[in-house]
Every structure is written in C-alpha cells, then in structure tokens.
Amino acid sequence: MQIQQRQYQQAIATFQNLLDIAKRLGDLNKEAIALNGLGFAHDYLDQRQQALSYYNQALAVTRTTDDRNGKVAILINIGSSYYRSKDFQEALDFYNQALRIVQESNSRADQVSILVTMGNIYTETRQHEEALNYYDMALNVAQGVENIALKISVFQRIIFIYLSTGKSQQALGSINQALASCREIDNKQCEADVLAGIGSIYKDLGQLSKSL
Numbered sequence: 001m002q003i004q005q006r007q008y009q010q011a012i013a014t015f016q017n018l019l020d021i022a023k024r025l026g027d028l029n030k031e032a033i034a035l036n037g038l039g040f041a042h043d044y045l046d047q048r049q050q051a052l053s054y055y056n057q058a059l060a061v062t063r064t065t066d067d068r069n070g071k072v073a074i075l076i077n078i079g080s081s082y083y084r085s086k087d088f089q090e091a092l093d094f095y096n097q098a099l100r101i102v103q104e105s106n107s108r109a110d111q112v113s114i115l116v117t118m119g120n121i122y123t124e125t126r127q128h129e130e131a132l133n134y135y136d137m138a139l140n141v142a143q144g145v146e147n148i149a150l151k152i153s154v155f156q157r158i159i160f161i162y163l164s165t166g167k168s169q170q171a172l173g174s175i176n177q178a179l180a181s182c183r184e185i186d187n188k189q190c191e192a193d194v195l196a197g198i199g200s201i202y203k204d205l206g207q208l209s210k211s212l
Helices: 001-027 028-043 048-062 068-084 090-102 108-124 129-144 148-164 168-184 188-204
Strands: none
Touching: 001 028, 001 108, 028 068, 028 148, 048 068, 068 090, 090 108, 108 129, 108 148, 129 148, 148 168, 168 188
C-alpha cells in the first residue's frame, strides 16, 4: 500500500510539472491530460474532492478543444469516481455523457465497455431488468466488434443475472451462445468453463442425463 501511495505521489509531481509546462506553452490538450492525471492520482489516494476538482478543470479545458477522446476519458474517470463511492446516479449521469460521445464517433469497443459498466451498476443495485437491458445493448454493439472475447465477457454478465435470479433456462440459452463464441476463437479454456456451467445448470433443472 505504501508503495502504491508513493507511486501516486510521484505521479502527482509528474503531472503537476506537465501542467506547468503546458500552461506556459498554451498547450490545451496537454493541460487537459495533466489535469486528468492529477485527478486520477488524487482519486486513488482517496482524496476525492481534490480529484473531482481536477477532473472538472480538465473537462472545462476539453470544451475549448476538439479532443473528444480526452473528454470521454475524463467523463469515464468522473463516473468511476462516483461509482467507487457508491454514488450510482451521478456515476450513471457521467457514463451516459461519455456514451453519447462514443456513439456519435461509432467507437464500438468503447460503447460496449461503457454499457457493461452501466449494467454492472444496475446489477449492484439489484435492478436486474435494467441491467439486462444494458447488457443486451452491449451485446448488440459487440456483434460489430472483431474482439470475440469482449462478446464472451458480456455473455458472462448476462448469465450471472439469470443464474442469480433463478432463471436457469435463460442462462442456458446464453451459455450456449457463449460456447459458440468460444469455439469461434478456438479457446479451449473458455469452452471448458462454459461446458462446466452447462452441466451445473442441467443438474439444477433435474436433467442429469444431459449433464453427463
């Protein structure tokens, strides 16, 4: 823990130096990067108010530039800060802002990541139908992404919801889809994990012959 604290303290010094240089040069993009970095370092030192102050300064800078990626990164960091502090509605608000930007730029991988995180919030607050809605949206977007592992990770979250709410048949359908994705990338470990899940579900359903 002390090592991590030292690393973040060093990061603060580094980003402060970058901020000073960026301001002297009038480099707004570097200024936003430095402010975001300062926010991130303070965030992980549990200095949340300072972190949010830096994040908001960074966000204000990005409004005067055309750095959409930088703005998304800052919005996600703010959302994550609120998420860690269990301020879920604020977190969802900032994730939604980031989502709108990546939807406009058609960045599918980023869309999936944000949608899954929003689904995780609803899972944590036991709003399972809303969580499934976001996971389904993530899965639809993931169809256009070549990263099959990303698609599998979404299936895993959908399966978790179904299993935790006692919906074994629905979980089985999602597991079979995940299995097809595992075989598509020839990932034997993934396939083995999914097959084990299928066996346990059939046992829960009382169909022992299919699990053997």
